[in-house]
Amino acid sequence: MSADINKLEQVASQVRRDIVRMVHACQSGHPGGSLGCTDYFVALYFHAMKHDPSFNMDGVGEDLFFLSNGHISPVFYSTLARAGYFPISELATFRKINSRLQGHPTTHEHLPGIRVASGSLGQGLSVAIGAAQAKKLNKDNSLVYVLMGDGELQEGQVWEAAMYAPHNKMDNIIAAVDYNNAQIDGSTEDVLSLGNLRAKWEAFGWDVLEVAQGNDMAQVIAGLDEAKSRTGKGKPVIILLHTEMGKGVDFMMGSHKWHGVAPNDEQLETALNQIPRTIGDY
């Protein structure tokens, strides 16, 4: 599939505006990782995945996506709304009382596009594997995508799942790690170093590819296309997606400090001045 990079970048710019505005409006949430993963989300939902915004839970015949690091819900919600899963006006309800847009994603309020709750870390890869097993049983050739944070890889369950998938030749999974080297208490290097991630995943039996610039739309698209071409070959595929936390807002970049902090009014204005409005604010 040929991608209109310019068009995707415009969507990404709008999603970034949504993220900053949503987090500002409720004065809570996680802008840093959301901004860093924006290009990946847009590439997934507007290019890579075969999916239906009319949404049914089982998603037979569709590609599925699971967000394991649920705290980057702003980018997930904005992308889903922009892709047509629910009205963009609903983004204004993020983290507010009686909203379907809970602080962390959940099926509990029946928000279209969400297939499992996440937020307590380390669980998404297992769920994705289960969904991929169901696809194999159903002789459904579509794919299952899952995104994890790099700090999240400190959870032991991830490595239980990492061991299971290659053993069972789960070659209909494309996992990705948001490799931004940052977590809430500091750099992953300082908190609990991840070591050689490529070697770790390869040693567990995964087909590993890296996207060096996970905030360059053309590279993300190329990486996803390459990952898809490697499915169906007996191994699960994982993308190490090198991103920058806070990407697009200069004062949120280069530090872990904007992992889970909301901008004030002045900071919002500064941020929005750096992110062009493209397809219209909610």
Added chain:
Amino acid sequence: MKKYTYTESKDTRSGFGAGLLEAGKQNENVVALCADLIGSLKMNDFIKAYPERFFQIGIAEANMMGIAAGLTIGGKIPFTGTFANFSTGRVYDQIRQSIAYSGKNVKICASHAGLTLGEDGATHQILEDIGLMKMLPGMTVINPCDFNQTKAATLALVNHEGPAYLRFGRPVVPNFTPADQTFEIGKAVMLNEGTDVTIIATGHLVWEAIQAGEELEKLGISAEIINIHTIKPLDDDAILKSVTKTGCVVTAEEHNRLGGLGDSVAQLLAQRLPTPQEYVAVNDSFGESGTPAQLMEKYGLDAAHIVNAVRKVISRK
């Protein structure tokens, strides 16, 4: 006192194994997962019949719960199998988030619950699992009493939409309920009608309650005996109706007195019909190694202790 007889003793976990095989026959969406305890959970017959619908997870219970949650997306009905300890406390957060909060149709099937696991000792003898599971919103909690009832409960779960915890055990116990029974989730089973006391029992304690009823009859005490196989949702009506008649109640379970069946009954009665109640349950302690019979005696869970609790509660009326 109604007479209960049995021709054989069997383990409840084998009832699960037989039920799982039948469930697989009845519904092609039934799948099973196990964390390296196939033999203990009696899953061999299912695996032999439906190898493509079985998933060996290895010793990784957290991953098993997540995979089970994922399998429901695509219409599967997963039954997970491991010991009760590893089915609940070890994976509480996985069950809470990926299964219960997410509303997934996963059947958590847990063997070797309680003291009757025996010689392995307290590391494996979970006595807190009913409490853990019943606190999860939307979770159904079932603790059948013998082989036939466990088989029937397993089958009933196939057509029950939503997360459920099915608790059973290791030892052979009298198999006295009918082979052809219909298992109604949430519906108490009246075992004996009586007038002086209501004994509400679950799991392995149901047979002990029947034996206690026979002893009590000799003492001139008429016991109403109710088998509560479903702890959540609790059959409020059956309990209230019986206690209205008898005026006192003894609850009996192979579980910590905190958080189990007794507490569910006490909460119901405190709100609707305050009534003297005695607990036959483990008194807020861990277990230890020993034979099942020795442990049930030492920790106060046998028929003799039920008889004592009945005499005590009647004196409080």
